[in-house]
């Protein structure tokens with residue numbers, strides 16, 4: 241009989257609680273609860289609804305307990321992963337000290353110059369190996385007025401704290417703060433000290449497979465799970481869990497974790513901290529089992545989802561049926577089909593530009609970027625969508641060529657995982673632009689990676705990462721795209 245594990249996986253656009261059954265070299269996932277996620281605007285700032293998300297986690301875990309009971313089984317453990325970088329501050333009395341800001345709020349960017357004035361970008365990279373993003377935790381923390389007696393918990397650590405009462409910092413996500421030493425594999429007392437951040441700011445580090453704690457009485461009562469149910473550390477950075485579940489059958493693979501962001505890179509044993517790597521803005525984020533996720537954040541499907549949000553609003557507000565008609569079609573499948581029928585070789589934009597981080601009026605910003613680049617882009621949704629996808633594919637190809645050059649790692653195949661792996665046009669354009677085969681899927685790689693690390697901790701899956709990936713490859717072989725031309 242398979243063991244059952246509950247994976248809580250929350251991305252910037254949606255969350256799910258999944259029950260994973262692992263046994264006999266196979267992994268099977270059952271989504272028991274899905275819920276939307278997105279930034280919430282209040283008084284000009286952007287936040288996450290952390291209380292609402294925790295409520296959804298409880299609803300999902302209740303469904304997981306019921307799912308297991310209906311099969312005469314039980315949930316062996318719970319693992320949590322979410323997007324990186326953001327945190328909640330916990331006060332001395334254990335309560336949240338304030339709202340949880342979203343990385344799409346501009347506050348981090350306001351502190352970049354101050355932080356760089358204290359620690360030079362070269363030094364930051366030498367220690368943390370982290371790509372420069374204006375919303376990295378280090379910059380957000382620099383905007384906090386009072387950190388006295390407070391601890392910063394990244395989102396999965398915060399949700400685990402709500403569930404168990406235990407505070408830990410899981411290492412893959414810690415590596416996205418800018419305050420984690422990529423070589424020493426610990427919090428950087430040098431950077432914390434230089435920036436006058438208290439040493440107690442972050443809880444003790446925990447590695448994947450270690451137990452964070454068992455459920456608090458309230459969590460057990462609410463979900464129907466036994467008090468002894470463990471919350472186990474997984475690759476709590478969603479991208480780390482996704483990369484762990486890439487169905488690679490060769491070591492020479494690249495990955496694109498495709499969702500709100502596209503995380504594009506290779507897996508390494510050692511960080512690359514060269515000046516060339518810093519200037520190319522590659523990150524050395526920590527992967528599962530101490531691997532290095534050598535990658536860059538490419539703008540991602542955020543450009544598409546945010547454009548659709550604007551068009552939907554415009555269609556909703558449209559005064560005349562003719563205007564409304566001109567904004568159609570609006571459903572994702574229809575838009576993608578229309579974009580596929582657009583001619584190739586259209587204008588390209590720099591999807592990695594910081595100009596696209598904030599929400600609002602995305603089509604306008606895309607048209608302006610195309611114009612600034614000398615391209616003539618029509619404002620029709622199909623043309624804009626085609627421009628986004630062509631530009632993403634071009635950025636993927638460029639990023640992968642750079643990753644190989646800077647790391648020396650050869651790439652024979654590109655694995656695209658996550659929600660964006662269902663975008664057949666983007667998968668084909670990526671294969672074409674990179675001149676390499678693409679294998680698309682699984683859609684739920686992140687949850688699979690989460691489940692497999694729990695299964696391994698319970699002795700129900702192989703020790704080596706290759707063994708875990710072999711399970712994914714056997715259960716979710718993926719769709720192959722061959723480069724054209």
Ligand code: ADP
Nearest residue numbers: 251252253254499500541545658659660662663
């Ligand atoms: P995140 O974890 O960042 O919230 P996901 O991995 O859930 O993101 O991916 C969400 C993205 O997947 C959406 O923005 C959308 O572009 C894409 N997507 C979802 N379903 C489909 C589909 N049926 N066809 C093509 N693309 C899809």
Ligand code: LRH
Nearest residue numbers: 323324325478479501537
């Ligand atoms: C993807 C992701 C990415 C981070 C960003 C904040 O969900 O975790 O790896 O850079 O969100």
